[in-house]
Amino acid sequence: MTLPAFSSLFAQPTGSPIRELFPYLSQPGIISLAGGYPSPSLFDVEGLDEACQRTMVRGGAVLQYGPTEGQPELREALGALMAGRGGVAGAGDVLVTTGSQQAFDLLLRVFLDPGDTVLIESPAYPAAIQALRLANARLITVPTDANGLDIDRLRVILAESPIHQRPKLLYTVPNFSNPGGTLLADGRRRELVALAVEYGVLIVEDDPYGELTFTGHKATTLYQYGAEWQASDNPVVYLSSLSKTVAPALRTGWLVARPDVLRRCAIAKQTVDLCTSALTQAIAAEYLRLGRYEERVSLAAAEYSRRMQTLTEALSETLTDRVRFVTPEGGMFLWVDIVSPIDSAVLFQAAVRANVLYVPGTAFDPEGKGLQAMRLSFAGPDMPQIQEAVVRLGQAFAEAETA
Numbered sequence: 001m002t003l004p005a006f007s008s009l010f011a012q013p014t015g016s017p018i019r020e021l022f023p024y025l026s027q028p029g030i031i032s033l034a035g036g037y038p039s040p041s042l043f044d045v046e047g048l049d050e051a052c053q054r055t056m057v058r059g060g061a062v063l064q065y066g067p068t069e070g071q072p073e074l075r076e077a078l079g080a081l082m083a084g085r086g087g088v089a090g091a092g093d094v095l096v097t098t099g100s101q102q103a104f105d106l107l108l109r110v111f112l113d114p115g116d117t118v119l120i121e122s123p124a125y126p127a128a129i130q131a132l133r134l135a136n137a138r139l140i141t142v143p144t145d146a147n148g149l150d151i152d153r154l155r156v157i158l159a160e161s162p163i164h165q166r167p168k169l170l171y172t173v174p175n176f177s178n179p180g181g182t183l184l185a186d187g188r189r190r191e192l193v194a195l196a197v198e199y200g201v202l203i204v205e206d207d208p209y210g211e212l213t214f215t216g217h218k219a220t221t222l223y224q225y226g227a228e229w230q231a232s233d234n235p236v237v238y239l240s241s242l243s244k245t246v247a248p249a250l251r252t253g254w255l256v257a258r259p260d261v262l263r264r265c266a267i268a269k270q271t272v273d274l275c276t277s278a279l280t281q282a283i284a285a286e287y288l289r290l291g292r293y294e295e296r297v298s299l300a301a302a303e304y305s306r307r308m309q310t311l312t313e314a315l316s317e318t319l320t321d322r323v324r325f326v327t328p329e330g331g332m333f334l335w336v337d338i339v340s341p342i343d344s345a346v347l348f349q350a351a352v353r354a355n356v357l358y359v360p361g362t363a364f365d366p367e368g369k370g371l372q373a374m375r376l377s378f379a380g381p382d383m384p385q386i387q388e389a390v391v392r393l394g395q396a397f398a399e400a401e402t403a
């Protein structure tokens, strides 16, 4: 039979630019700096095993459907985690989601009509760009620098935005951003919240990486600044996840928001998956109860910090004047601007031939143009692999420069 027409959004779909790199991973001997995956060697398998056992002895209840908002014990535990992050949330402010990716999707369903305007940082997390495109949003990019979102530029954009096209949302990853690796400066956080209040823009604070700090400093969340500004009318919705701190397979994320937003997101979630798996929620809650979380996160952050140092030192040595980067203070990513006058598509192909993979900057450009940059993840490969990867990148640059 001839299929009925796909919806206009899916007539000519483009998949995730990162997932499209997956076929290269099967190239024998390739070293990948492309993935956004946490290192499997850092997963707390022993702790999760214990959490699984404690879960299963509880019997059938953990195999049942649960409330859409999440299992009370996990909401409680996540509320407590938020308190540790300088947040102000209690269990009732937390909606458990199937990964934080779902939380973002729910927010878009709740707030956006086709053609609505959304502000997004550039470079930006590709899955956020993709979700916004599929919501038919009109995107306006806000540039970033070494200290995160460029607030002066944002002020101009907002002042110039016509009233009938006022942005509804602003999406940002303020802590060790993906892909920029930057940390939004404290002063800018206050200014950002003030601007959001002034212009009636909801800030979507996506924070999967904030706890992976290399310096011990945990920045005050925008959510907390928002609560200090207007407790009942917080202009910030906070998203986070256990994917980078415990394990992505738990698919446990959460959203913290004021009650009117949270209730609508819960209703949207009813139509998406009814509820996040009660089984994985119980495992996550049992895991958090074991008291190993803080120590394991610190161990992971220390290891990522060492890997980041190895990467930046090797790059400085090998690619000295050909690249520029800001050393991250946490997270999993290094954003590298390519200063050499080379064609980035040629460089990427040369890198694949040299058996090293990274994500080209273009994948992170909300305007879909080209960014003369690359995102290097230091989370996956170990130290010797990182050193070898940079040697290969050096070969790729040399090849691209003579192409």
Ligand code: PMP
Pocket (backbone or CB within 6 Å): 036, 098, 099, 100, 101, 102, 125, 173, 178, 206, 208, 240, 241, 242, 243, 248, 251, 252, 253
């Ligand atoms: N936001 C950002 C910035 C991310 O990097 C990721 C994961 N790569 C997510 C959200 C999605 O995380 P989760 O596994 O919780 O869906």
